[in-house]
Amino acid sequence: MKNYKYLLFDLDDTILDFGAAENRALEFVLESQRVDNSPGLYDRYKAINQAHWEMLERNELTKDRALAKRHEVFFGELGRSVDGAFINEMYMTQIAEHGHRMFDGALDVLRILSEAFPLYIITNGVKATQEKRLANAGINPYFQDVFISEDTGFQKPMKEFFEHVAACIDGFTPGDALIIGDSLTSDILGGINSGIDTCWYNPDAKENPFGFKADFEIRQLNELFRILGR
Ligand SMILES: [Mg+2]
Structure with missing residues (x-):
């Protein structure tokens, strides 16, 4: 592991x-x-x-x-x-x-993981919108920082987006990080482009039509505990 x-x-x-x-x-x-x-x-x-x-x-x-x-x-x-x-x-x-309804169980997963890891948000979206939703959902305290594409000037899966993230996090090395996301074309491909491991959150068991694969695939966020040895 x-x-x-x-x-x-x-x-x-x-x-x-x-x-x-x-x-x-x-x-x-x-x-x-x-x-x-x-x-x-x-x-x-x-x-x-x-x-x-x-x-x-x-x-x-x-x-x-x-x-x-x-x-x-x-x-x-x-x-x-x-x-x-x-x-x-x-x-x-x-x-x-x-737009701040959270998936069942997501809050517990964030709460528990945030006690053991620094968590970050990486999102493609409009800054004002995403910030408002994060605040309304009440989950900002679980995250060290939030990276929004509009702010960074690049979006996932661009390598530059992840280079910006890396530059902003103290001591960050791509090999020590894991990306968790539902999108193959932005989250998973972005990780592959940047040398960061990836976990595909795929609750509906969708087919992967692309020629690349995530390092992990989960149906529920609480499966992260197993991957992370918690
Ligand atoms: Mg997504």
Whole structure:
């Protein structure tokens, strides 16, 4: 068993239930445009959103453009022409104000691990939104520091994001750290790009369609105790 010294946690869909937050925010913006919510719409939004984050990860769109365009594309499919930046503003406010529901058991895992390890957040997102959600969730005390892509100027899986993290943590060496996250394309690939071990949080037992693998895979966060020898 490897002795890890630093734990880097993704936030969305690893600790906080981002799906629930998105669902609620989407409902709100649909209503604002007088579009009835219907089965399948949320899944369609999620696919469009994911595609736009991947374009951002590949540097094909700026962040502002990606965030606005996802709504333009989504509402475009529903036959509505919208101001994406305006819709996004509304959407992000909903996420910031209400998007802090935590997964069952996550709080206990953070509390227990924080007694033995320095914990850090590594998240792709908008600074104001993520900070508000962390504060609302009441979990800031468990973390030594929070790294948000908007702040660092780079996003996961870019090597530069993790170089920034490394430079900010005293004594950090990539070989002593473990990344825990739900996203193969940002968390796991980011770790591989940066020489940091990775643990894929995969509660729904999704297939991994990529040609790379995490060092560990877990269905529940409390499986971390076994990996970390606690
Ligand atoms: Mg995530």
